[in-house]
Amino acid sequence: MRPLPTDSLPIEPVPGPRQPFTVDASNPHLAKAAELAKVFAVDAAAHDKAGGKPLPQLAALKRSGLLTLLIPTEHGGQGERWSTALKATRELAKADGSIGHLYGYHFLSVHAAFLRGSPEQAQDIYRRSAAGNWFWGNNGNSFSRTLFGRRDGEYTVVDGFKPFTSGSHIADHLSISWEDDESKERIFAVIPADRDGLTIEDDWDGFGQRQTGSGRVTYRGVRVHESEILAFPGHAGKPLRTLGPQLQQSVLLNIFIGSAQGALVTARDYTRETSRPWVHSGVERHVDDPWIQRVYGELVTKVRAATLLADEAAEALDAAWARGFELSEAERGETAVTIAAANAHAGTVALEATSQIFEVMGARSATRELGFDRFWRNVRTHTLHNPAEYKTRNVGKAFLTGIYPEPAAFQ
C-alpha cells in the first residue's frame, strides 16, 4: 500500500491558500457564525461519533445571539434577512452538518406562528422566543399521518407519534402538526417542549447528521390549548403560507453547500500538511502533482458555481419574503423554481465533493479517528429528504411551459 517516505517534505511557505469560500465578515452575524464554526470544527469528528445531543454547541449558539437573527427588531430580534440566516447555516455546516441543520431548521419553527397564525400570535411568539432565547424543534412536517387530535373543550388532545423531529431533543419549544379526527384537516400549533405527555425519544439512528435528533416524538394525551393553535382566516389562500417547502429547501441546500465547502477546505489542509506524494508522481510535494491540482481545481470550481446558485436562491427568498402576504402565485412559483434548482444542484455537487476528497488526501485519510467520511454521510443522509429528481422536473417543466409547481409539501 502507500509507502512511508524516509522523511516528510513539508510544503514550503506560500502566500497561504486561496480562500474562495470565506464568509463576508463585514456582516457581524456572519462573522460570529464563522467564529463559532471554527470552535465547532475542532471536535466535530468526535461529536459525529458520539451522536446524541450537541449541548455545548447549543449553549454557544444561545450565547452568540444568533438564535434570534430572524425575529423582527421590534420584538427583540435582529430583523435580519433569510439570506443572512442561510449563510450562517452554511457557515456552521462547514464545521458540522448537524449544527447547521439544527440552526437552519430552528427558523422554520420560529416563523410558524407568523405564517399560519394571527398577527397577534406571531408577535407574541416572536417576543417570547426572543426574550427566552428559545431554541425550536420541528414536529410540524406536514405529511406524516401518524399523529391525531380530537377536540375537548378549549383543548385538543393529541395522540400518536411524529418521525423525523429534528431538534426536538434539545428544544425549548416545538412547532407541531396533527390531523384532526373529525375534519381530517391538518392543524398546526406551537407548544413548550416539556409539555406533559410528550416523550422525546432521542432515538435518531441516521448514519449522517448524527446530532440532529431526527428521531421520534411520542404523544400520549398531549393537551394543546386553542390559543396555541395557529389558524388565521385572514391569510387563507395567501401564497406566502405555502412557502414552507422553500424555507426548508433553502436550509437544506445551504447545509449541502456548507458541507461541500467544509469538506474541501478540510481536505485541502490535510493534503497540504499530511498527504505524501504518490510513489510514481515524480514530485516532492503532493500539492505539486498535476493530478491533485486538477481534482482540486474541478471541485473548487463546481462548489463555487453551486454556491453562486445558492446565493441567487437566497436573494430570491429574501425578495419573496419581503413581499409578505402580498406575494403572488407567480412570484411564489418563480421563487420555488429558483430554489429547487439551487437545491438539486447543491446536493449533487456536495455528494461528489465529499466523496472525491479522499482521492486527493490518500489512503491514510480514511480513518474513523479523522472522521472525514462524516461529510459524505451527512450529505448522503440529508439529500434523501427531498429527491432531486422531482425538483429537477419542476425546473424543466417551468422552463418548457412556464407552469410552476403546484404548492405542496416538498415543492
Next chain:
Amino acid sequence: MRPLPTDSLPIEPVPGPRQPFTVDASNPHLAKAAELAKVFAVDAAAHDKAGGKPLPQLAALKRSGLLTLLIPTEHGGQGERWSTALKATRELAKADGSIGHLYGYHFLSVHAAFLRGSPEQAQDIYRRSAAGNWFWGNNGNSFSRTLFGRRDGEYTVVDGFKPFTSGSHIADHLSISWEDDESKERIFAVIPADRDGLTIEDDWDGFGQRQTGSGRVTYRGVRVHESEILAFPGHAGKPLRTLGPQLQQSVLLNIFIGSAQGALVTARDYTRETSRPWVHSGVERHVDDPWIQRVYGELVTKVRAATLLADEAAEALDAAWARGFELSEAERGETAVTIAAANAHAGTVALEATSQIFEVMGARSATRELGFDRFWRNVRTHTLHNPAEYKTRNVGKAFLTGIYPEPAAFQ
C-alpha cells in the same frame, strides 16, 4: 424509427416558458445586443452553412454603435465596462457563435494600444477607431513563430504569415505582432487592414465558428511605420500589460455561455412546437414527459450556475481593469484564477448542453437544414484554444498553495 402520429398535439396555451437567460434590458447596450441577436438568429443556420464573411451582420453591428462600447467617452466611445461588452458578446453568441466571437475579440485589438503603447498612442487609436467606427481583426496572438520583422529606417518590414487571425477577413484595422529578426523580441503594432503586402487569405476551414475568418494572413514585405509600433517603457513590468489572456478567456467563456443558452432556448422552442411524444411515453405532449422535464431541468440548472460563475468573472475583470496600471500582481493572479475557473466550467457545460439538446428534441431535429448541430460544432471548435486541463490545474494550485499562475500566454 420515429413514428408519425396521425395529427400533431400542439402544446396548450401556457403562461409562456420561464426565461432564466434573458438579458438585463435596462442596459440599453444589452437591449441593443439582444435586438441584433434576434435578427441574427433568423438565418444563423444558413450563415453557418455558408461560412465566409458575415457582411450583413457586420453592417448591423456598425449601425448599432456597439463597436465603440469600450472606448472611453472622452474619445468618442461609450466608456462601458468589460462586463457589458462580455454580456453583449454572450447575447450575440446565443444567436450566432461566430458573431459573438468577432465582436468580443474586436475589443482585444481595440485595447492593444492602451495596453502596450504610450498614452498618446492609446488616445489616438481610441479616437480614430471611434470616429471611423472601425472593426478590428486580430493578428497579434503572441505565440506563433511564423512572422518576422527587420528594421529598415523608420520602418519595419514584416514577412511570413499568421494563423488563426480571427476577424481579419472583414476588418478595418488589425492588431499584429511579429518577432524581431535581431532582438528576437516580440513587437506589437496596429495597422490598417488594407496595408500593401498583406493578403488576408480568408481560408478558415474550422467545422465550427464558421464565419470568424480564423484562417491565415500572409505578409510579403509589409512596411510598418515606427509610429504604429506599440511600445512604452513607462509601463514596463506593469501587471495590467499581462492581462491579455484574461481578456481573451473572458471573451471565450462568454461565447460558450451564450452558445449554451442559445442551444437551450432554441431546443426548448423546438420541443414545444415540433417534437412529438415518444411512442411509449403515455403522454400527449412531449413537454409532459418526466424524462424531457428532467433533462431540461438539469441543463437549465447547469447553464444557470455556469452563467453566474461567468458573471462573477466579469465583475472580477471589471475590478481589475478599473485598477489600471496600478493593478498588483496578486490582484492580477486572483483575477486570472477566477476567470480560468469560469472559462473551464463554461466550456464543459456548453459541450454537454449543446450535445444533449438533441435527446429532448428527437430524431427529426438532426438535419442540416435546421443546423442545430452548429452549437456543438462552435463550442467544440472554440474550447480547443485554451485547454480546460491547464486552467483547472491553475485553479487547484491556487486553492492549495495560494500561488497564482505565472503571467503568460493562456494563463
Next chain:
Amino acid sequence: MRPLPTDSLPIEPVPGPRQPFTVDASNPHLAKAAELAKVFAVDAAAHDKAGGKPLPQLAALKRSGLLTLLIPTEHGGQGERWSTALKATRELAKADGSIGHLYGYHFLSVHAAFLRGSPEQAQDIYRRSAAGNWFWGNNGNSFSRTLFGRRDGEYTVVDGFKPFTSGSHIADHLSISWEDDESKERIFAVIPADRDGLTIEDDWDGFGQRQTGSGRVTYRGVRVHESEILAFPGHAGKPLRTLGPQLQQSVLLNIFIGSAQGALVTARDYTRETSRPWVHSGVERHVDDPWIQRVYGELVTKVRAATLLADEAAEALDAAWARGFELSEAERGETAVTIAAANAHAGTVALEATSQIFEVMGARSATRELGFDRFWRNVRTHTLHNPAEYKTRNVGKAFLTGIYPEPAAFQ
C-alpha cells in the same frame, strides 16, 4: 491561439500502439470486413461531406460476398451467426458510420420473409437474394401511419410515403409495410426497388449518417402482388416474430461501438503524428503529457467495457436466434433487456468519446477537411432513433420486478 513550435518533435519509434479494438481476424468474414474498412476509411471524410449514394462502397461490399453472410448455406449464403454480422457492421462503422448502418440494416430486410412469411417465401427470398447478391433497403419501419393499401384482386395498391427509408437509394430490393385501408392492420411485403410507382427521393438531410439515404420514398399506385405479401398464420403469436426491435437495436449499438472505436483510433493516430504538446506542458511530445495519457486511458477503458457489453448482447442474440420459432417469451424478454442495456450504454459512451477526442488532438484537428466531427455527428444522429431513457427504464424494471418489456416497436 495554438503556437507553432519551431520544429516538430516526431514521436520516437515505439513498439507500436496497443490495439485493444482489433477484430478477430481468424474469422475470414471479419478479416474481410476489416480489409474493406481500411479502404473505406481513406475517403470517409470526403464521402461524409458529399452525402448521397455510396456507390463505390456498395460495389465493394457486393464483391466481398459479405451481403449474403446471414443467408443459410443451403440457400447460397454463408450461414453465419448474427454476432458475425454485427461485428462486421462494427468494423465497417469504425471507418464509416453510414456504411456500417447500411450493411447492418440490410440484414433486417434479408430476414423479413423468414420472420413474417411462410417457410417457402423465406427460402425463395433467401435463394434469390443470394443468387442476385441483392442489397436490401428498409421501407418497413412499423410505426409510420403515412402509407396505405387497398386490395384490388390479386394485388394491393399502395399509396403514400415512408420516411427514414435507409438504404432505399441504392437498394435492389425493399422490405415494406403499410396499413390496410379496411382492416387497419399492418401488412408486410418485399418488392423490387424499381417497382412502378415508387419514387426514391434520396432527400436525406441528416447532419450525420450522411450516406444512408434515410429520406423518403413516395408511393403512387404501387401494385404489390399477393405472393409478395408476408403473412404466415403458422407462426402467429411466436415470440421470434417480435424480435425485430432487437435486431435493429443490435445493429445500432454496434454502429455506436464501431464509431467510438474508429474515433479513438483515428484520434490516436493524429495525436501521435500531428498534435503538438501544450505550451505549458513541459513535455516534448504530446503523448507524454499525463493529461493526454489519462484522457485516452479513460476513453479506451470505457469503450472497451461498452464493447464487452456489446459482445455479450451479440451472443444473447445468437442464442435467441438459434432457438428459432421455439423462442419463449421469457427468453425473448431476457434477450431484449440484455440488448437494451448494451445499446443504451454504447450510445452514451460513443457520444462521450466522439466529442472528447478533440481535447486530446488540439485546435488544429477541428477542420472540415479532416472531418473528425463526423464521428460525433453520426452517433448523435443515430442515437436519437431509440431513446436510451426508455431502454434504461426497461432494464431497471426487469432488475426490480423480473418483468420484461412488452414486445413492441423499439422494445
Next chain:
Amino acid sequence: MRPLPTDSLPIEPVPGPRQPFTVDASNPHLAKAAELAKVFAVDAAAHDKAGGKPLPQLAALKRSGLLTLLIPTEHGGQGERWSTALKATRELAKADGSIGHLYGYHFLSVHAAFLRGSPEQAQDIYRRSAAGNWFWGNNGNSFSRTLFGRRDGEYTVVDGFKPFTSGSHIADHLSISWEDDESKERIFAVIPADRDGLTIEDDWDGFGQRQTGSGRVTYRGVRVHESEILAFPGHAGKPLRTLGPQLQQSVLLNIFIGSAQGALVTARDYTRETSRPWVHSGVERHVDDPWIQRVYGELVTKVRAATLLADEAAEALDAAWARGFELSEAERGETAVTIAAANAHAGTVALEATSQIFEVMGARSATRELGFDRFWRNVRTHTLHNPAEYKTRNVGKAFLTGIYPEPAAFQ
C-alpha cells in the same frame, strides 16, 4: 420529510427480479463461495459496526476448503485458476467487503514462496499450507521503509513495524519483507504468525473494510531463519516475479465489483420490499416510478459492463499465470494494462453505485442499523490504495505508444 402512507402497498407477485449478477454455480467452488456469502450477508452490517476479528467467518472459510483453492493439486490444494479465486473473492465481497479482502489477499501470500523462493520452498509451503489449512496474512507490501533486518549467523533479526498488514490479526502464517541493513535490499520471507517478538497490534481504524485488520505489526528482535527467506537466483529477472501488483490489483478490483453488485442487490431488495413511492410520483409502488427504474437501469448496466471488464482481466491473469516463468515482458505488460483498466473502472463504478443506491431506497434507508453505507465506506477506503489516475495514465500511454508500465509496486 418522507410521509407515512396509511398502508403499505406490497409489490405484487412477479416472476422474481432479474439476476444479472449471479455466480456460475456449475463451478462447485463458486457455488460454495455463494453459499458462504449468503450466510455472511446476514450479519455483515453488525460485523462492520463491530470491526475487529471476523473469527466465525474465518472458521467457515476454513471448513469450506476454499483457502486451498489455488494450491496445486499435487500439494494438496484444488489447483484452480486465479479467475476462480477472484470470482470467489467477488462473491464474498458481495456480502462483506472485509471477508472478500481477507480471502483474496490470502492468496498473494500463499504464492509468495512460489514467486520469490526456490521450487523446493514453494512446494514445501504449498504442502504445509494445504495440510494445515493455513490462513495467510500480508506483511510483505514492498514499499514501507519501516522494517529493517541485520544478519546474525543463520538468522536475520528484524526490527521495526509494518503498516497496512491486512489479515495478520487472524493469520496462521505471514509473508513478510524488510530492508537489509547492509545491502539495503528488500528481503522476503514467510514465518508463522506466532513467532516471538511479533506484536500484531490489531489497531486498524479505517472507516471501511473494518474487519480486515489492516493495522500495524510491530517487530522486536524477530528472528527469521535463512530457510524461511525467499530467494532464488534461478528466477532472477523473470517477469513473473514482478506480477505481484497485478495479483493485488486483481483482488482489489473484484472486491470493488463484488461490493457494487452487493450494494445493488441489497438496495433492490429494500426498494422492492420496504421503500414507499414518492408523494408526488403518482404510482402506488416505488418500483413503478420511471425515475427508480431508470436509476436502477443505469446502475445495473454500468456494473454489468465493469463486471465484464473484470472477467476479461481475470482471463488475462489466468493466461499470464499459465505461462509461468516463461512469461515475457510484453505479455506481462499487456496483462498489467488490461488489469489496470479493469481496476480503475471497477473502482469508479463501485463508488458511484454504492453512493447512488440511497436515492432509490429513500430517507429511511440511511440508518446505522441497516448499515447500507458500509458498501460506500468499504469501496471508498479500498480504492485509495492504488490511485486510478496513475493506472489510467498507463492504459492511455500503452494505447498511444505501445509502451507498457515499468514493472514496479502498484504498476
